[in-house]
Amino acid sequence: xxxxxxxxxxxxxxxxxxxxxxxxxxxxxxxxxxxxxxxxxxxxxxxxxxxxxxxxxxxxxxxxxxxxxxxxxxxxxxxxxxxxxxxxxxxxxxxxxxxxxxxxxxxxxxxxxxxxxxxxxxxxxxxxxxxxxxxxxxxxxxxxxxxxxxxxxxxxxxxxxxxxxxxxxxxxxxxxxxxxxxxxxxxxxxxxxxxxxxxxxxxxxxxxxxxxxxxxxxxxxxxxxxxxxxxxxxxxxxxxxxxxxxxxxxxxxxxxxxxxxxxxxxxxxxxxxxxxxxxxxxx
Amino acid sequence: xxxxxxxxxxxxxxxxxxxxxxxxxxxxxxxxxxxxxxxxxxxxxxxxxxxxxxxxxxxxxxxxxxxxxxxxxxxxxxxxxxxxxxxxxxxxxxxxxxxxxxxxxxxxxxxxxxxxxxxxxxxxxxxxxxxxxxxxxxxxxxxxxxxxxxxxxxxxxxxxxxxxxxxxxxxxxxxxxxxxxxxxxxxxxxxxxxxxxxxxxxxxxxxxxxxxxxxxxxxxxxxxxxxxxxxxxxxxxxxxxxxxxxxxxxxxxxxxxxxxxx
Ligand SMILES: Nc1ncnc2c1ncn2[C@@H]1O[C@H](COP(=O)(O)OP(=O)(O)O)[C@@H](O)[C@H]1O
Ligand SMILES: [Mg+2]
Numbered sequence: 137x138x139x140x141x142x143x144x145x146x147x148x149x150x151x152x153x154x155x156x157x158x159x160x161x162x163x164x165x166x167x168x169x170x171x172x173x174x175x176x177x178x179x180x181x182x183x184x185x186x187x188x189x190x191x192x193x194x195x196x197x198x199x200x201x202x203x204x205x206x207x208x209x210x211x212x213x214x215x216x217x218x219x220x221x222x223x224x225x226x227x228x229x230x231x232x233x234x235x236x237x238x239x240x241x242x243x244x245x246x247x248x249x250x251x252x253x254x255x256x257x258x259x260x261x262x263x264x265x266x267x268x269x270x271x272x273x274x275x276x277x278x279x280x281x282x283x284x285x286x287x288x289x290x291x292x293x294x295x296x297x298x299x300x301x302x303x304x305x306x307x308x309x310x311x312x313x314x315x316x317x318x319x320x321x322x323x324x325x326x327x328x329x330x331x332x333x334x335x336x337x338x339x340x341x342x343x344x345x346x347x348x349x350x351x352x353x354x355x356x357x358x359x360x361x362x363x364x365x366x367x368x369x370x371x372x373x374x375x376x377x378x379x380x381x382x383x384x385x386x387x388x389x390x391x392x393x394x395x396x397x398x399x400x401x402x403x404x405x406x407x408x409x410x411x412x413x414x415x416x417x418x419x
Numbered sequence: 420x421x422x423x424x425x426x427x428x429x430x431x432x433x434x435x436x437x438x439x440x441x442x443x444x445x446x447x448x449x450x451x452x453x454x455x456x457x458x459x460x461x462x463x464x465x466x467x468x469x470x471x472x473x474x475x476x477x478x479x480x481x482x483x484x485x486x487x488x489x490x491x492x493x494x495x496x497x498x499x500x501x502x503x504x505x506x507x508x509x510x511x512x513x514x515x516x517x518x519x520x521x522x523x524x525x526x527x528x529x530x531x532x533x534x535x536x537x538x539x540x541x542x543x544x545x546x547x548x549x550x551x552x553x554x555x556x557x558x559x560x561x562x563x564x565x566x567x568x569x570x571x572x573x574x575x576x577x578x579x580x581x582x583x584x585x586x587x588x589x590x591x592x593x594x595x596x597x598x599x600x601x602x603x604x605x606x607x608x609x610x611x612x613x614x615x616x617x618x619x620x621x622x623x624x625x626x627x628x629x630x631x632x633x634x635x636x637x638x639x640x641x642x643x644x645x646x647x648x649x650x651x652x653x654x655x656x657x658x659x660x661x662x663x664x665x666x667x668x669x670x671x672x673x674x675x676x677x678x679x680x681x
Pocket of ligand 1: 475476477478479480482483
């Protein structure tokens with residue numbers, strides 16, 4: 137079956153170039169190897185994504201597993217995300233007070249905090265935290281299932297592992313990321329306001345009213361919902377790395393590491409594109 | 420119209436014809452990198468028959484079973500299940516065929532996050548949505564009783580021995596009442612009494628449900644008991660296929676050596 141090739145393809149690491157007698161070509165050889173490995177990785181990722189997509193849109197739908205994964209992604213990440221959001225709120229609050237006071241624009245404080253948290257820091261911090269927590273967890277779980285033939289066992293039981301394992305996990309990430317971002321935002325705004333109110337009394341009501349004054353949905357919604365794309369990246373990379381794992385316990389460790397490293401890398405790269413895109417589409 | 424209908428029926432249910440082989444492999448070849456594992460294997464198994472596959476470790480017996488259920492793709496050759504070539508079939512089409520197949524992995528491959536009972540229930544949960552929870556529970560108990568594991572429903576796979584895992588794996592393979600059973604060393608790691616019970620179970624399934632089985636085994640005694648025919652694999656080829664007596668009478672050096680050592 138040609139469509140099984142995805143999982144079996146070699147890892148991202150480029151193949152070790154063959155030894156040659158001439159000294160020079162070894163550099164060229166390793167570059168070729170690197171380039172080959174790179175394209176091979178993207179090629180397999182493409183085929184994997186197509187398999188998952190096909191499986192996700194055709195019945196039977198795996199509702200039970202989806203709900204389990206929603207709970208897994210949501211409840212496991214929530215405390216971490218809320219805590220990180222809280223820390224970010226305090227940091228921005230301290231920094232903003234300092235800079236705004238210097239420039240004599242103290243009245244801008246609420247708006248600065250709201251914009252920094254909701255537009256910039258909330259989404260990216262949530263993305264990175266979930267990538268670390270959930271990406272590593274999924275990568276390792278699927279990798280260990282792969283090397284102990286449990287994924288083969290699922291397939292041998294006439295169940296499509298792309299549908300049962302990958303589609304549900306990726307969808308759970310896509311759905312949960314925006315919600316977790318909202319949680320991080322809320323917790324950041326709360327602690328940011330609190331840190332400020334210790335220095336200068338300001339009611340929460342006033343803070344919110346002035347922070348959101350004149351703000352439109354366009355300013356906040358796209359920034360929050362773009363995190364669904366982060367979720368897609370986190371889930372897709374983790375499932376891909378996990379389900380193609382080879383080589384025992386070492387392979388499992390490698391899959392977990394790669395899920396996090398590649399996931400956060402692509403997440404930040406995607407953000408560059410997303411930010412620009414949102415500026416163009418929602419001016 | 421009627422004729423076309425007849426032909427369609429024949430193609431859909433060729434297994435009703437007792438003489439047609441259920442599993443046929445032709446000229447199967449498989450390499451991993453530069454390592455030639457299988458060099459042109461031919462085999463065929465009919466309804467109600469058991470083929471025992473023998474051979475030293477690393478000769479590709481497990482790879483052969485994995486090819487037959489489509490977990491690996493052959494480099495060339497064909498595998499027909501009920502007359503349909505499965506090579507290159509899409510995952511969901513293959514799934515329809517796999518519902519009629521039971522597979523026991525060499526290392527059991529139980530789901531380590533599920534209990535023994537949940538492992539056996541897994542295929543039923545996914546493919547027998549008509550079953551109620553209590554019907555399913557009954558069926559799971561009955562399956563586990565058949566392999567002598569009825570006392571371990573709530574245990575986790577990591578808390579039972581390798582031989583017990585194999586028996587649970589066998590119960591899981593039987594859950595959907597398959598027509599074809601592929602077993603990778605079902606009695607390895609079992610005590611002689613348990614292995615005898617597994618042999619009896621395989622014979623019973625063969626007799627009562629006309630199951631076609633391919634059993635990889637190192638146990639010549641067991642092979643002799645359960646199999647209609649034995650195939651000895653070496654260096655990617657079937658060295659000899661026949662009854663136990665055929666093997667005994669063969670003049671091939673490797674076969675003599677193999678029988679003597681076992
Ligand atoms: N996925 C794989 N990648 C590379 N080599 C493999 C793979 N699967 C099996 N092999 C090799 O194929 C040979 C046969 O393996 P196997 O079928 O497990 O032997 P056995 O007859 O003991 O069951 C072994 O040398 C093994 O290393
Ligand atoms: Mg084996």
